[in-house]
Amino acid sequence: MEITAAVTPGKGAPFEIKTLQLDDPRPDEVQVKLTATGVCHTDAIVRDQVYPTPLPAVLGHEGAGIVEAIGEAVTTIKPGDRVVLGFNSCGECTQCLHGRPAYCKNFYDHNFSGVRIDGTTALSDNGTQVSSHFFGQSSFASHANVSVRSVVKVDDDAPLDLLGPLGCGLMTGAGSIINALKVGAGETVAIFGTGAVGSSAIMAAAAVGATTIIAIDLVDSRLEAAKDYGATDTINSGSEDLGKRLHEIVGDDGVNVALDTTGITAVTRQAADAVGINGRVGLVGAPNLGDEVSFEVGASLLKGWSFQTIIEGDAVPQEFIPKLVRLWRQGKFPIEKLTQTYPLADINQAFEDSASGKTIKPIVTF
Structure with missing residues (x-):
């Protein structure tokens, strides 16, 4: 045809x-x-x-x-x-x-x-x-x-x-929070990048009860929009001191979960540095093939933190997409x-x- x-x-x-x-x-x-x-x-x-x-x-x-x-x-x-x-x-x-x-x-x-x-x-x-x-x-x-x-x-x-x-995109962001990083009620979350994947991650974090959700981006309009669907705090990492602002929000404890949706290796390192003891770091951006990122492993050995690459939000589409539709119907997504x-x-x-x-x-x- x-x-x-x-x-x-x-x-x-x-x-x-x-x-x-x-x-x-x-x-x-x-x-x-x-x-x-x-x-x-x-x-x-x-x-x-x-x-x-x-x-x-x-x-x-x-x-x-x-x-x-x-x-x-x-x-x-x-x-x-x-x-x-x-x-x-x-x-x-x-x-x-x-x-x-x-x-x-x-x-x-x-x-x-x-x-x-x-x-x-x-x-x-x-x-x-x-x-x-x-x-x-x-x-x-x-x-x-x-x-x-x-x-x-x-x-x-x-x-x-x-x-x-x-x-794809919205399932990836939401699934990274819910399926892969298993964010729980009361946890603190930092989302690096507020495009479609990052925005859906913010929505999912709010839906599961995360109480501090930090949106990080370079575009003020996106950060302002993020407040409308779940972000409790925003940081423009191009015009603000990222480390200082994170400390103002979560103190010495760091965040429980950091998700890099940008695929930029320097940002992935920032995400790793943002988590505290037993923190979880996820990467869903698409770096160039062969890209590498370095992590500090001496002092951070005592943190017991984990790093995970995530594909398609660790989702089974036939099982997860209907869940997201139900969350959308409830106004939570x-x-x-x-x-x-x-x-x-x-x-x-x-x-x-x-x-x-x-x-x-x-x-x-x-």
């Missing part, structure tokens, strides 16, 4: 709106008519080939839409279901079998290779292959053939034009405060506004 898609033609090139050909769904796939899809930093770094996916490609991995057809082996989803799309995994490796699909041994093959496991691509441009199945979906398109392991059914009244970002919609034709503007900080979470609509 013919579809409309935003194609990444080459490294760093603007997205091009094109008519492509989409093949039929395979037995384990679901064909989805997209309603909306979030714009994520990961799309940008793949467009720029920081993380390699063969180009040309249709990226996009925070889709939401309505199922139009299913493969013959699909039993959990039916046509007409409203769905949010998440990452893909093999379902067979040790990590998947232990309920940790974000750490799937075959994560790259299923999410970044641009093809199905059998080497085929679902998309073509007048006979020329176009990479598909980005994060199991390639949602910068009017339609997508999606791995059933990427599909999460949501309620019939779920607002699909809002919930797509739960499939107000993602509408982060979003701005753009038509597909304005996708390049959406990426510019995301990079500049004008929009925290752009959503492209169809």
